[in-house]
Amino acid sequence: MRFTAYVEDGQELDIRPARAERAWMSKLNEGFAYGCLPMMISNQHGWEICSPVGFTAIWNGGDHPDCVAILPDEPGNHRIVSHFGFGIVTFSFPAVFRTEPGYDLVIQGPPNMPVDGASPLSGTVETDWLLSSIAMHWQLTRPNHAVRFRKGDPLVQVFPTRRGDLEAFAPEMKRVSDDPEVAGYMEEWLTRRRAFQAALHQPDSPAREQRWPGHYRRGQDVTGTKVAPPDHRTRQRLASFEDRRSKEPKPQ
Template identity: 45%
Template sequence: MSAKSEKLPFLAYHTSTGEPPELVPGPIQREWMNDTRDAFANRCLPLLIANQAGWLVLSPHTVRAIWDGTASLKSVCIENIEGPEPYLAMSHFGHGILTFSIPFLFRTPPGYNLLVRGPANMPKDGAAPLDGIVETDWSTATFTMNWQLTRAQHPVTWKRGEPIAMIVPMRRGELESFEPELRGLYDDPEVAKAYLEWRNSRTQFIKELPVEGSSANQAAWQKDYVHGRAPDGTVAKDHQRKLALKAWRKGKKP
């Protein structure tokens, strides 16, 4: 069975009162990417794929946090501006760390962890997400999402509906199964040939780009990677141009 056809259960049990935070597949768009000149950032397929590579936990509140620059538990002042209780944001560790309680007990298949990280390619002025990996195939505990406030006396706001975390299932032990090996480019003539063809093609394209009427100028940007195509015309067998993560649905009682 291929990875695409394999159906893996991914469960979220709401552990609190009130409406649970919304869980949604990561969207392909990012506001800052759309705002770049001619929206050029949207030409970067690796960015677009990363944008979609997980599910977002959306804040049910509008929260403003200010760090006073000290290590005290009271160093973060938190203001819940909009949204119903129970509130998720707290100061639990001190040192300018803002903690969001995630009111779900997640269950992944045996052997799968959950990477809990900041929303991909969504920088936030004054706050840096702190990633964690949780063994959600057995743990009976919930977890938190933490952000390090990086600028004292600088208010940072998470709006209602804004992502506070991104969750990504990952197979436990898979990273450790890789055998890293450093080689010289010309140790593999075929790899070297393909790379040099790409490098020469790229150099020529950049040279011709400002020349009005040239093929590069008319194309505006190279699309080989977007189409999964090498300079010699070879097409990748398993190329992805977008992801299609499933939406969360309400399950039935077993």
Template identity: 40%
Template sequence: ESFAYRCLPLAIANAHGWVMLNPCGFSARWLGDVGTHSVEIVLDEGADKKRAPVSLFGSGTLTFHVEGVMRTSEGWNLWVGGPPNAMKDGIAPMGGVIETDWAPYTFTMNWRFTRPNHWVRFEENEPFCFFFPTPRGVMDRLKPELRPMEDAPELLESYRGWAASRAAFQEWIKQNKPKTPADQWQKLYYRGLHPDGRPGAPDHESKIRPAEFRQTGSRRVCPAGRSSARKPD
């Protein structure tokens, strides 16, 4: 019934950037020590060792090299981490923010094992890195506040109306079998509506479509003739 895909914030997060694909299939495990020798990597037959991940930093860290230098417009950083909502047992992605508008440097994508002696599998062409641009300095410019909801009467009234409506809807679900799986959700946020049916933001997004990377310049540069980045499925 694809319950997860009915969660709009989750679906938007999954599509909110591009992924890089693993160039070769392999299995890996961490033996528990802090040294670089403590990560064991077993490549699939025929895999290119030059493009395979390595144990570079120690402490149970698995490192993927990113081929090429990423470039963004002036004032834009690149947020880099693991594919959203794509958890792996025994290993977790590490994240970073890079000033890619000026730096002529490559970066690595790192995953860290969460427990020793557990084999982790990465398939060929499986996403290992997720990235999207973000304005530099935006966090310094934001001024977060905490205030009672009573200070915003219209918001409080709308929230209470939604809470009562949701409780009544959930009770109705218990008493009545929905005709279709879609009938199990009110879908107000999904459709960009307030609890009373009024439209919310005029630019509400129920789907985003990041542009595909295109080849430019004097020659083809995609690794192995593939797209170096693509949108998540």
């Protein structure tokens, strides 16, 4: 299916498949966090758009747009402004995104990439018909604190999602004991997990060498039986945007 970014003439858009790596994950106990497959899949869920310039944003705590100072490392129109006040910084894309019929575009901050003093604000846009540029917003949360983004840092992560899928679900709530199979499995899971965690505190134990049980990554249940469907994933492999822009801009 097509997912197209129409980049404005004379502008560039630094967009690429989202990376699995996070600086804090690499530092945490020799990369221990990379053993968490759900987090790794989430990190790669979409395409990241990177900052065209390094900049610092400072909010003095007021409500007016002028209460935010945005200090770019280099001059130019970088489309990073404060439109709304309340400490909100807006990054406008120099592009119009278009998705297939029936698909929206989710716009959010890069997952599992916290920024001290700033929180990303998410949005969902019907990009199968809306032909206008969209934006990403970050809200500064600590007055008089300098929030730093470097050139090339991911500011945004986007991915298409089919409209109406969530509304088609019929949520329900049950007790674990309502299903003997679920209850039996949960008891076995808890017993094995507690034993594994206890073994982590024993020097030279197999669990300490293993660090993670790893059943989910291998598509197995806690007994080691293969139960995952054939489409079980241990990473996402998204295609890069293919540059099909014409060599010369069209006359207006």
